[in-house]
Amino acid sequence: MPEPYKLSAGALALLVHGIFFSLLYFSFSWQMKPPQGMVVDIWDNLPGEPEQPMPPQPEQPKPELMPKAAPAPIAPAKADIELKGKQKKLKVEPLNVDKPVTKSLAEKRAEAAERRLDEVERQAQARAQAKQKSREEFAAASGKVVDEYTAKISAKIRRWIVLPPGVSQNIKAEFKVTLLPSGEVLHANLAKSSGNAAYDNAVERAILKAQPLPLPPAEQNMFGKFRDLHLKFSPAESGH
Numbered sequence: 001m002p003e004p005y006k007l008s009a010g011a012l013a014l015l016v017h018g019i020f021f022s023l024l025y026f027s028f029s030w031q032m033k034p035p036q037g038m039v040v041d042i043w044d045n046l047p048g049e050p051e052q053p054m055p056p057q058p059e060q061p062k063p064e065l066m067p068k069a070a071p072a073p074i075a076p077a078k079a080d081i082e083l084k085g086k087q088k089k090l091k092v093e094p095l096n097v098d099k100p101v102t103k104s105l106a107e108k109r110a111e112a113a114e115r116r117l118d119e120v121e122r123q124a125q126a127r128a129q130a131k132q133k134s135r136e137e138f139a140a141a142s143g144k145v146v147d148e149y150t151a152k153i154s155a156k157i158r159r160w161i162v163l164p165p166g167v168s169q170n171i172k173a174e175f176k177v178t179l180l181p182s183g184e185v186l187h188a189n190l191a192k193s194s195g196n197a198a199y200d201n202a203v204e205r206a207i208l209k210a211q212p213l214p215l216p217p218a219e220q221n222m223f224g225k226f227r228d229l230h231l232k233f234s235p236a237e238s239g240h
Contacts, residue, residue: 146222171235173199
């Protein structure tokens with residue numbers, strides 16, 4: 001036989017669960033029901049009061065159409081006026097095709113090197129011309145010295161010639177004379193006979209007696225011109 005307190009506990013549990021599920025159901029149903037809107041009536045007059053007529057509205061005057069004024073000319077901005085003034089004053093310069101183009105550093109160096117080379121060549125040419133002129137002047141001076149001292153040597157030898165009797169004035173003897181720097185005669189050789197042996201021997205003796213022969217001063221360094229002389233003698237030049 002079941003115990004009475006167990007039955008009452010079970011019935012209580014069922015009752016509590018039933019109430020809980022009922023609350024869940026009504027809560028869910030209340031949340032799902034859409035809210036009802038409110039309706040508001042607007043009355044012009046309260047109920048039971050007579051309708052009052054609306055006062056007539058005054059007519060609004062129609063706006064008169066005003067004639068459109070011609071648009072005022074827009075004054076040019078000050079900056080535009082000044083710009084136009086400057087444009088009038090500005091002169092267009094013609095393109096100068098002859099204006100030199102700026103040269104690069106390499107071109108300037110090449111031109112400088114070319115100028116230096118031209119200057120060196122000019123100086124070398126000037127030195128060469130100066131040397132040539134100096135040689136010509138020296139040669140001219142040397143020729144004068146040679147002619148001068150050759151004439152002195154021949155004149156000194158002629159003074160020592162003793163003409164044989166009956167010698168023709170038209171004969172000529174030629175000698176090669178080798179000298180020393182002191183003017184002494186090293187050799188006196190007959191190069192071409194006059195045809196008269198007596199006259200040839202007389203000239204040879206005169207060459208040897210006339211030494212030392214006159215020579216230019218040693219500082220002129222002219223002895224090379226007098227080492228070997230080719231001398232000519234004729235009775236017509238001896239002055240006898």
